[in-house]
Amino acid sequence: MNAQNEKIYRLLGEMHKDADCELDFGSPFQLLVAVILSAQCTDKRVNMITEELFKHASTPEDFVAMPVEELEKLIFSCGFYHNKARAIKEASASIVEGGGMPTDREGLMKLRGVGRKTANVVYAVAYGGNAIAVDTHVFRVSNRLGIASAKTPEETERQLMAAFDEDKWGHLHHLLIFHGRYTCHSQKPDCAACLLKEECNYYKNGQKV
Template sequence: MNTGKARRRVLRPGEVEELFSRLATLDPKPTTELAYDTPFELLVAVILSAQATDVGVNKATRRLFPVANTPEALLALGEEGLKRYISSIGLYNAKAANVVAMCRRLVDLHGGAVPRTRESLEALPGVGRKTANVVLNTAFGEPTIAVDTHIFRVANRTGLAPGKDVRAVENRLMKVVPERFVQDAHHWLILHGRYTCKARKPDCPHCAIRDLCLYRHKTPGDP
């Protein structure tokens, strides 16, 4: 009979507060690594970033945006014209089709402006909940948390917000993240997952929240 205590899987409220306090101290003003100047440029960049790196997307948009950075200009460029700029990005055929269709919808229904509501954003071609959350948060300052693969991993691995799917993790994060940290939580967590809490070999020895994290298989070394 196993009389040992069950392993704790979820961080306590005080630990969550401390976790975000440390991340905020390290990076007081986090933001996306996608390059953009307008809400429309951000929307396009986020659509292009699916299953692609921010570095790769920025390389493509540095060429694209000086030529076409409005819905009208991208419609004039057309799907085949757009492909020439984004062919280095994975799934570029489907993404080109989605971006052009999205631009058509913006022009026809929103006067070419990026809508500021989740419902309208998610009705656009190529825009799901994660993309809508990024645009609402980063372009319009809404307190949303977009859960990608990095955040899903960090939330489950650390015990911050365990969940079986991205929506479950998002819902839990919105409940447990202290209100004063919600606006920037997405950026802190994605950067932490990208550079420290990496998928194959997390850099636990240099992790600022190592002592709070409940992950059983921490990589060895002095913090």
């Protein structure tokens, strides 16, 4: 981890002291469900949905038994509810068939209905594993800053893993999400309030708005 990246990590930490997972969950499986629901949806809305949803079903067995129409009704307001309901049902069936919730990244990635980003979040947040889940915020912010220069989330993930010490990966993921969510917005990044201007390729190249 070079001095420049250490500085970026430190400044992000100064700007986002509370950076952490904002999804509510009571078990690794519940986090998995919440992460599936969070695609294209705010964590705030997901928390509202899961507060009610987990009263009806909170284990893989519960979700396997729940009719898909009932599940769709309960998660309707988070959007893409057909796909998300199917993913939750498939992941739940996969966990039940496999004899329980996997605790390693490879096992999580093998679950049906679970993509790489979701597996990385669950591995890092629920199990304290070292992983960088690249969502839209992480992708945008890391490529703007120049700590990655990639065309895909997978490439970004590989470059961030190479550029930062392994014990920083999990927290870096949250720092980049917070930065994207609260400062480095997709349309109008708040560069005036950002401590990273001197380190940021996007800003230095005159892309500020």
